[in-house]
Amino acid sequence: MTPSRMDRLDFVSSIVLTMFGAAVLIESLRLPRLDHLNVNPYTVPGIVPALLGIILCACGVAMLIRSILRGGWRLNLTSNSVRDFAKAAAVRRTALVLVLTLGYALGLFGWLPFWLATMLFVFVFIVATEGMALGRLPRLPNIAIALAIAAVTGAGVAFVFERLFFVRLPG
Amino acid sequence: MAGLESFLSAIAGFVTSFAIVDVLWATLLGIVVGMLPGLTATLGVALMTTLTFQMEADRAILILICMYVGAIYGGSRSAILLNIPGTPANAATSLDGYPLARSGQAGRAMAIATTGSFVGGLIGMLALAVVAPALAEFALSFGAFEFFWLAVFGVLIAGQLTALDDPLKGWIAGFLGLFVAMIGQEGIHAVPRFAYGSTDLAGGIGLLPAMVGAFGFAEILTVMRNQSYEVVRGKVGSIWSGIRQAARYRFTAIRSGLIGTFMGLVPGVGEDMGAWASYAAARQSSREKDKFGKGSVEGLMAAETGNNAAVPGALIPVLTLAVPGSAPAAVLLAAMIIHGIRPGPLIMIEFPDFVFSVVAMVFLATCAMLVIGLLMTKPLLLVLRVTRERLMPVIFVLCTVGAFAIASRTFDVWVMLVFGVLGFILRELKYPMAPLILGIVLGDILDKSLRRGLVLTDGDLTPFFSRPISIVLFGSALLFILVSMPSSRRLFARLLGKRAAQNGSEDMS
Numbered sequence: 001m002t003p004s005r006m007d008r009l010d011f012v013s014s015i016v017l018t019m020f021g022a023a024v025l026i027e028s029l030r031l032p033r034l035d036h037l038n039v040n041p042y043t044v045p046g047i048v049p050a051l052l053g054i055i056l057c058a059c060g061v062a063m064l065i066r067s068i069l070r071g072g073w074r075l076n077l078t079s080n081s082v083r084d085f086a087k088a089a090a091v092r093r094t095a096l097v098l099v100l101t102l103g104y105a106l107g108l109f110g111w112l113p114f115w116l117a118t119m120l121f122v123f124v125f126i127v128a129t130e131g132m133a134l135g136r137l138p139r140l141p142n143i144a145i146a147l148a149i150a151a152v153t154g155a156g157v158a159f160v161f162e163r164l165f166f167v168r169l170p171g
Numbered sequence: 172m173a174g175l176e177s178f179l180s181a182i183a184g185f186v187t188s189f190a191i192v193d194v195l196w197a198t199l200l201g202i203v204v205g206m207l208p209g210l211t212a213t214l215g216v217a218l219m220t221t222l223t224f225q226m227e228a229d230r231a232i233l234i235l236i237c238m239y240v241g242a243i244y245g246g247s248r249s250a251i252l253l254n255i256p257g258t259p260a261n262a263a264t265s266l267d268g269y270p271l272a273r274s275g276q277a278g279r280a281m282a283i284a285t286t287g288s289f290v291g292g293l294i295g296m297l298a299l300a301v302v303a304p305a306l307a308e309f310a311l312s313f314g315a316f317e318f319f320w321l322a323v324f325g326v327l328i329a330g331q332l333t334a335l336d337d338p339l340k341g342w343i344a345g346f347l348g349l350f351v352a353m354i355g356q357e358g359i360h361a362v363p364r365f366a367y368g369s370t371d372l373a374g375g376i377g378l379l380p381a382m383v384g385a386f387g388f389a390e391i392l393t394v395m396r397n398q399s400y401e402v403v404r405g406k407v408g409s410i411w412s413g414i415r416q417a418a419r420y421r422f423t424a425i426r427s428g429l430i431g432t433f434m435g436l437v438p439g440v441g442e443d444m445g446a447w448a449s450y451a452a453a454r455q456s457s458r459e460k461d462k463f464g465k466g467s468v469e470g471l472m473a474a475e476t477g478n479n480a481a482v483p484g485a486l487i488p489v490l491t492l493a494v495p496g497s498a499p500a501a502v503l504l505a506a507m508i509i510h511g512i513r514p515g516p517l518i519m520i521e522f523p524d525f526v527f528s529v530v531a532m533v534f535l536a537t538c539a540m541l542v543i544g545l546l547m548t549k550p551l552l553l554v555l556r557v558t559r560e561r562l563m564p565v566i567f568v569l570c571t572v573g574a575f576a577i578a579s580r581t582f583d584v585w586v587m588l589v590f591g592v593l594g595f596i597l598r599e600l601k602y603p604m605a606p607l608i609l610g611i612v613l614g615d616i617l618d619k620s621l622r623r624g625l626v627l628t629d630g631d632l633t634p635f636f637s638r639p640i641s642i643v644l645f646g647s648a649l650l651f652i653l654v655s656m657p658s659s660r661r662l663f664a665r666l667l668g669k670r671a672a673q674n675g676s677e678d679m680s
Contacts, residue, residue, distance in 0.1 A: 006601065013600050017343065024350060032362055042625035045362040048618040049353045052346055059343045066339075090396045097395045097563075098592075101388070105571050105588055110581060118568050125564035129395065133560070145561070153565050157572055165225055167576045 007072035010063055018060030025053030096132060100125050110170035114162075117171060119154035123147055174300060177527035178534075185535055190233060197234040198539040199547075201241020205248070206554050207562060208255045209394035212242035212442075213386040213498040213608075214566075217379055220506045221573035228510035233532045235506055239499050240292060240482055240536035243442050244544065247284040247475055251277060252555060260442030260481070263450040263474035270466035278548060282413025283468055285544035287424060287475035292537030294428030294476075295435065295483030300530045302436070307491040307526075310516035315624035316635050320644035321438075322349075322617035325494055326610055327648045329439025331655055333603035338655040344602045345439075348610020349617060351376050358619050371582035378505045378611055380574040380583040381590045385604050386498065387570040388591025391563045393598060414545075420472045423453050431477035435484020439609035441497025442478040442485070449477025483533045490514050490526055494613065498605045501612050 028050035033041075067073070085091060100121065108117035126146035130138045138146070161167045185191060197219075204215035219238045223231035246257030251268035264284060271280035313321070326349060330341030354365045355375025363373040417424070427449035434445040453473030454463045463470045485496025486503070493515040495501035507514050512522060519526065574587035594604060628634050635641055653659045 009600055027365060031364060034360060034362070037360075039360060040626050042630055043359050043622045045357045045360060045364055047625075048621055049350065049364060052350050052353065055346050056343070056350065059339060059346065063339060063343075094392055094396045097392060100564075101391070101567050102588065104567070105584055109571055109575075109584065114572075122564040122568065125567075126560055129560040129563075130558075149561055149565065153568055157568055160222075161572055161576060165222070165576065167572075168579060169572065169575070170581065 003067075003071035003074055007067050007070040008075055009072075010070075011067040011072035011075070014060050014063035014067055016060075018057055018064060021053050021055070021057030021060050023053075024056060025050055028053055093129070093132060096128060097125075100128065113171045114169040115154040115158040117154075118157060119150045121150075122153045123150035126150070174304065174527055177524045178300065178530050181524070181528040181531035182534065185233070185531060190230065191535070193230060193234050194237050194535045194539045195543070197237035198241040198536055199543050201238040202245035202248075202540070202543060202551065203554050204238070205242035205245025205257045205261075206551065207557065208249050208253065208257055209390050209559060209563065210242075210566065211258045211386055211390060211499075212239055212246070212260070213382060213502060214390065214570075215239075215242045216499045216502045216506075217382045217386065218569050218573045220379060220502055220509070221383075221576050224506075224509055224577070228507075228512060229528065231510055232503070232507065232512075232529070233535075235503055236486075236529070236532040237536040237539065239503065240479070240533065240540055241543075242499075243478055243482055244285070244288040244475075244540050247288065248281065248551065249555060251280045251284065252552070258442075260446055260478040261474075262443065263446040263477075264471060266450070266464050266474070267462075267467045267470040270464075271468075271471065274466060276413075276466075279413035279416065279468075280471060281548055282411065282545065283417045283471050284475040285541060286414055286417035287427070287472040288479040288544070289537055289541040290421075290424040291428045291431055291476035291478070291480035292482065292533065292540065294425065295432045295480040296530055296533045296537065298429075298432040298436075298480075299483040299487055299533065300527065303487050303490050303526050304519055306487060307516055307519045310491055313492075313516060313640065314638075315620040315627060316638055317640045317644065318616050319620035319624055319635065320641050320648065321492065321494060322613040322620065324644045324648045325438030325613055326606060327651050328437055329606040329609045330603070331651050332437070332440045332444050333605045334601070337601065340600075340602045341606050344597065344604070345606035345610045348607040348612075349614045350610075351381070351607075352611050352614020353618065358615060359622060371580070376586055376611070377577065377583055378608075379502065379577050380586040381611060382498070382502055382505075382608060383570050383574050384587035384590030385594035385608065387566065388587060389594030389598060389604075391567055391570075392591065392595040394559050395563060416468055417472055420469050423457075423469050423473050424476045426452060426456075427473040427476035428480040431480030432484035434477070435481030435496045435500075436487050438488055438494045438496060438613075439498075439501075439605050441500070441605060442481040443605075445481030445484070446474040446478035449473040449480075479537075483530075486529060486533070490518055490529065491516060493616075495609060498608050501608050504612065 028046040031046035033044050104117065104121040108121060111117070123146050126149060127138060127143060130142060158169065162169055185194070201215060204210045205212060215238050216235050219235055223234050242258060243260050246261035247264045247268065249255050249257035250261040250265035251272050254265050254269040256262040256265050268280045268284065271277065326345035327342060330345040331338040334341030354372060356363050356373055366372040430449045430452055431445035434440050434448050435442065450470055450473050453469055454460055457463065457469055459467060459469065481497065485500040488494045488496045489500050489504045493504060495504050504514060512525060570587060571584055574583045575581065577583060598604065624635060636645060
């Protein structure tokens with residue numbers, strides 16, 4: 001039986017889940033028992049997380065066994081399959097969006113004035129994703145529209161949050 | 172009678188104030204949010220919560236309910252015109268709505284969806300008014316044991332029903348959510364768990380940033396990953412003939428309304444299952460089964476009635492048990508707590524008018540949805556012309572600022588990002604999001620109830636399995652697990668087969 005893509009993904013994710021469940025269990029057992037405070041042993045903080053660790057571990061093992069029975073352990077990872085995955089348009093689009101969004105939220109947000117960071121992000125996002133879809137730089141009217149959306153978003157969101165809701169935005 | 176009085180005075184209060192303006196703009200915005208693929212009702216309500224947390228409680232909750240009702244309905248537009256459900260609750264709508272639109276009957280399909288949503292909303296609203304006070308009174312008899320099983324039952328049933336093909340993944344998502352709720356100071360001894368010296372982590376993971384991430388950022392990544400969409404071109408057709416046709420299926424509408432309300436009431440299950448269960452029931456009992464999936468008016472009516480009926484249905488456990496019936500209802504629960512309302516069994520004692528005030532809010536939102544849906548059919552089509560490349564960065568900015576604005580903490584932005592990336596990966600691996608969120612909400616109840624229960628009985632587990640309500644909840648949870656396991660299903664089938672064969676041989680003799 002040829003394993004499906006999901007069987008292979010389940011094989012990998014079940015290993016991660018089992019390890020995560022085990023880590024939760026170990027960390028729960030390391031939580032303070034508060035013996036020195038003479039607290040009721042049934043109220044110690046680690047009880048419920050430890051139970052959840054056991055359950056997550058058990059679910060991970062159940063899924064691991066299922067994926068092995070379905071042949072999911074045959075990952076068929078070759079240099080060609082990795083290259084094809086990296087070249088897929090959907091993967092490239094997702095990677096671009098991840099870089100842009102994380103760059104904005106972790107870098108620009110808080111480092112530049114909010115309105116400027118937002119304008120830059122929105123403009124670059126629109127031009128880059130439209131450009132990727134077209135395979136070339138968007139035409140001038142589209143770039144002008146991107147600039148207008150960026151300006152309205154930057155100024156509008158800053159005005160609403162800072163002036164109307166009195167939220168002090170970072171940057 | 173006291174309930175009717177409270178309802179009418181709430182309606183009068185809203186109609187004679189500027190609240191009616193709020194109803195109109197918030198419902199319209201909800202419809203727009205629902206229409207746009209990638210923007211779900213959960214995201215709309217979560218973002219709106221960050222924009223309304225400084226308003227008075229009544230006004231803020233009114234706006235959030237209008238957003239919720241509008242978004243669940245608005246999703247039908249993109250399901251009909253794009254074959255892409257605007258929200259997951261409209262997936263069943265596209266099965267018959269899109270074929271109708273492709274045959275030049277988009278206007279009729281939209282009118283049927285509007286009428287169905289209106290009827291569903293009204294049926295759900297009536298159930299909310301009748302069931303909520305009774306359930307709140309019943310819930311007064313709940314103790315630690317019952318709340319423990321309610322939390323377990325909620326996570327298991329939500330996991331099972333939101334991942335019908337693979338319940339194991341639904342349960343894993345629910346247990347992961349319960350674990351997330353364990354992060355931070357626990358509620359009995361104030362010991363920080365899994366905080367590793369971070370004061371931010373010791374404060375716990377906020378539900379709203381987590382939801383904005385799991386339903387906002389994750390959705391942006393999913394939408395941008397997929398191919399772009401195209402709107403159905405051509406004639407929209409008359410909408411009025413659709414209303415006349417919808418009246419022919421009034422029994423389907425009533426049945427779907429009741430099913431949708433019930434599915435809304437079940438913890439964490441919500442509108443998606445409300446629509447699917449109503450659709451399946453309509454198909455089962457229809458005389459025109461072969462039309463389903465090819466442009467059946469009855470199927471479209473059932474799906475849209477079912478999902479909008481689930482909205483008030485999902486509010487019933489929110490108000491009476493503090494357990495959300497759906498993901499957007501979980502945000503509403505968080506919003507109510509932010510505004511100083513304590514949902515739960517004591518609601519009819521502490522806030523006696525609030526339940527009927529919520530009924531009035533649902534009524535106004537449903538009426539506004541009908542009016543806007545019918546009068547603005549063509550102008551609303553313009554919304555679908557906005558491309559994802561232009562819309563998604565604006566949504567991401569709102570996700571970032573919204574997560575930050577709740578407590579002015581950069582940590583919440585990080586939570587939003589982590590849950591967004593995690594949510595995206597989990598979705599790609601076919602794990603449902605609703606049980607994860609329900610788990611985050613129920614984690615605290617589960618933790619405290621189990622430990623309190625154990626203290627009360629000095630470690631004796633018997634009351635967890637012997638009190639009447641506990642037995643019912645435990646039995647239902649166990650049954651759900653057994654039913655979903657292929658080996659036990661085979662065993663049941665074999666036993667039933669044997670019995671049928673025995674009966675058959677007895678009849679023969």
